Amino acid sequence: MLLVVKSGGARALEEWRASFAKHRPGLEVVQWDDSKADQADYALVWEPDAGRFQAMPNLKLVISAGAGVDHILTDADYPRHVPIARMVPEETAVIMSEFVLSMTMMLLTDIPALITAQAQRQWLRAPAARGIRDTRVGVMGMGRMGAATAALLKQTGFEVAGWSNSPSEVPGVQSFAGPEALDAFLGRSDILVCLLPQTAATEGILCADTFARLPKGASLINVGRGPHMVQQDVLAALDSGQLHRAVLDVFDVEPLPESSPLWSHPGVVITPHCAATPGREARVRYAATLIDALESGAALPHLYDWARGY
Amino acid sequence: MLLVVKSGGARALEEWRASFAKHRPGLEVVQWDDSKADQADYALVWEPDAGRFQAMPNLKLVISAGAGVDHILTDADYPRHVPIARMVPEETAVIMSEFVLSMTMMLLTDIPALITAQAQRQWLRAPAARGIRDTRVGVMGMGRMGAATAALLKQTGFEVAGWSNSPSEVPGVQSFAGPEALDAFLGRSDILVCLLPQTAATEGILCADTFARLPKGASLINVGRGPHMVQQDVLAALDSGQLHRAVLDVFDVEPLPESSPLWSHPGVVITPHCAATPGREARVRYAATLIDALESGAALPHLYDWARGY
Numbered sequence: 272m273l274l275v276v277k278s279g280g281a282r283a284l285e286e287w288r289a290s291f292a293k294h295r296p297g298l299e300v301v302q303w304d305d306s307k308a309d310q311a312d313y314a315l316v317w318e319p320d321a322g323r324f325q326a327m328p329n330l331k332l333v334i335s336a337g338a339g340v341d342h343i344l345t346d347a348d349y350p351r352h353v354p355i356a357r358m359v360p361e362e363t364a365v366i367m368s369e370f371v372l373s374m375t376m377m378l379l380t381d382i383p384a385l386i387t388a389q390a391q392r393q394w395l396r397a398p399a400a401r402g403i404r405d406t407r408v409g410v411m412g413m414g415r416m417g418a419a420t421a422a423l424l425k426q427t428g429f430e431v432a433g434w435s436n437s438p439s440e441v442p443g444v445q446s447f448a449g450p451e452a453l454d455a456f457l458g459r460s461d462i463l464v465c466l467l468p469q470t471a472a473t474e475g476i477l478c479a480d481t482f483a484r485l486p487k488g489a490s491l492i493n494v495g496r497g498p499h500m501v502q503q504d505v506l507a508a509l510d511s512g513q514l515h516r517a518v519l520d521v522f523d524v525e526p527l528p529e530s531s532p533l534w535s536h537p538g539v540v541i542t543p544h545c546a547a548t549p550g551r552e553a554r555v556r557y558a559a560t561l562i563d564a565l566e567s568g569a570a571l572p573h574l575y576d577w578a579r580g581y
Numbered sequence: 582m583l584l585v586v587k588s589g590g591a592r593a594l595e596e597w598r599a600s601f602a603k604h605r606p607g608l609e610v611v612q613w614d615d616s617k618a619d620q621a622d623y624a625l626v627w628e629p630d631a632g633r634f635q636a637m638p639n640l641k642l643v644i645s646a647g648a649g650v651d652h653i654l655t656d657a658d659y660p661r662h663v664p665i666a667r668m669v670p671e672e673t674a675v676i677m678s679e680f681v682l683s684m685t686m687m688l689l690t691d692i693p694a695l696i697t698a699q700a701q702r703q704w705l706r707a708p709a710a711r712g713i714r715d716t717r718v719g720v721m722g723m724g725r726m727g728a729a730t731a732a733l734l735k736q737t738g739f740e741v742a743g744w745s746n747s748p749s750e751v752p753g754v755q756s757f758a759g760p761e762a763l764d765a766f767l768g769r770s771d772i773l774v775c776l777l778p779q780t781a782a783t784e785g786i787l788c789a790d791t792f793a794r795l796p797k798g799a800s801l802i803n804v805g806r807g808p809h810m811v812q813q814d815v816l817a818a819l820d821s822g823q824l825h826r827a828v829l830d831v832f833d834v835e836p837l838p839e840s841s842p843l844w845s846h847p848g849v850v851i852t853p854h855c856a857a858t859p860g861r862e863a864r865v866r867y868a869a870t871l872i873d874a875l876e877s878g879a880a881l882p883h884l885y886d887w888a889r890g891y
């Protein structure tokens with residue numbers, strides 16, 4: 272069985288191969304420009320060249336290397352009898368939780384200051400980390416992603432609380448529910464993580480009034496949606512010292528325009544909407560489940576539907 | 582009871598006060614230049630102005646804000662009947678373990694790439710993190726620091742192994758012991774953490790031969806000692822792709838000379854020997870135990886001895 276891959280370039284091939292060898296032994300993996308590529312049974316692709324799939328008579332399934340499939344649909348000669356699967360691994364909540372842990376640890380150790388100092392060949396004097404046990408994290412939004420994030424932070428040793436509409440039940444994580452509990456929740460949160468869904472009630476919730484109720488010098492991690500955040504309020508809170516740092520993954524307009532003042536603010540860390548992006552190994556694990564399902568005749572999840580257009 | 586503080590400047594005062602209020606309620610905390618400062622019972626200081634202590638008749642103990650005390654001894658008028666305590670909190674192993682967790686998560690999320698892209702106002706395309714469960718960490722040196730680090734990484738979800746002279750026993754952490762086990766240990770380590778003591782046997786252990794036995798594209802975190810590392814071998818392994826990144830906290834010469842090629846190598850992250858530096862809250866916790874001990878007549882640990890000179 273042969274899988275052709277076009278994602279990450281030639282440098283990534285070795286990694287794809289090692290991961291497939293682990294999760295789908297026996298599957299041969301070749302690069303997009305390999306002479307055997309046209310014999311492929313499966314394809315894992317990002318921005319495939321138009322017309323290429325038509326030359327692959329054995330093709331049973333095309334797996335997008337990302338959640339979107341537009342980069343495949345632009346091929347006018349796409350053979351429509353070959354199903355297209357979106358990359359939507361079940362472990363998205365785990366991926367999100369690990370991203371938030373990484374950003375939280377980054378704030379404790381002040382990695383941005385270390386990297387900026389290094390760029391100037393400057394040996395900082397004794398930068399000191401904040402301790403895990405001395406840091407209270409507050410997670411706004413305790414759905415699947417929020418609960419997974421709160422659980423991982425708790426497991427690592429943080430003092431964690433969650434805020435949501437109805438009480439949440441994650442072992443060891445304090446639950447605050449409803450608007451009347453927001454004040455108490457914010458007052459005990461040294462790092463505030465936004466994982467809320469976007470609704471009329473949550474739009475603009477990351478505003479001056481909210482920041483003012485955090486302990487002075489708290490930090491923000493927004494991995495919810497861009498419209499949760501009032502940009503000028505974030506900048507003002509950073510400038511006044513009410514916020515120490517803001518880690519922003521989502522924005523009203525993406526990619527974030529080059530002219531945005533967020534790029535260069537010393538208190539801001541920009542991450543390009545990558546909090547829930549699966550790594551290669553997670554993608555391989557998911558692709559292997561799709562191939563297994565197809566080979567055993569089971570239904571495939573998250574297929575693109577040409578009639579519905581999504 | 583009054584404590585005067587000189588560390589971190591005026592901006593840090595609020596943080597010192599909040600921490601002391603938590604760990605030593607009732608202790609009044611004032612800044613070095615406060616009009617009440619000369620009435621202090623205790624002092625927590627970094628680089629105090631010479632002659633000032635002589636004007637503090639009530640002073641019972643001077644606590645250095647760091648492990649060293651040279652910055653106090655340079656005061657020729659120091660009142661030698663007042664003991665000087667070094668900052669050597671028992672929780673150093675915890676601080677080290679959290680630093681290594683932070684650096685490990687940084688490698689998984691590739692924070693240096695994110696920060697470099699931000700400096701260029703560049704929205705990276707879908708950078709993907711490596712998963713915790715897909716990452717095998719190997720800790721060289723399983724003394725107090727190594728064991729604490731392995732335990733925290735394990736608790737967070739990593740697959741962890743330790744390598745040491747004699748077998749180690751950290752729950753859930755695979756133990757490799759002795760030179761004959763080194764190959765197997767290295768072969769399964771995606772991230773190699775050096776926490777070895779410096780001995781004739783361990784000097785230069787982070788060399789080409791060691792790197793060659795790691796999986797291709799592994800990363801290194803050296804928080805042991807500078808001489809563990811053969812600098813040109815680290816640079817060569819990074820250039821060949823055998824190593825993906827090297828996080829270096831310790832060096833043969835510190836501060837690292839401005840002319841060092843390590844500063845500007847894209848695969849290197851320099852941290853200024855800060856892996857085990859306690860944060861303000863940890864220092865306050867320790868200072869509080871010293872004050873409690875002195876007030877209750879107990880013996881104080883880690884006092885400077887003028888006769889011995891250390």
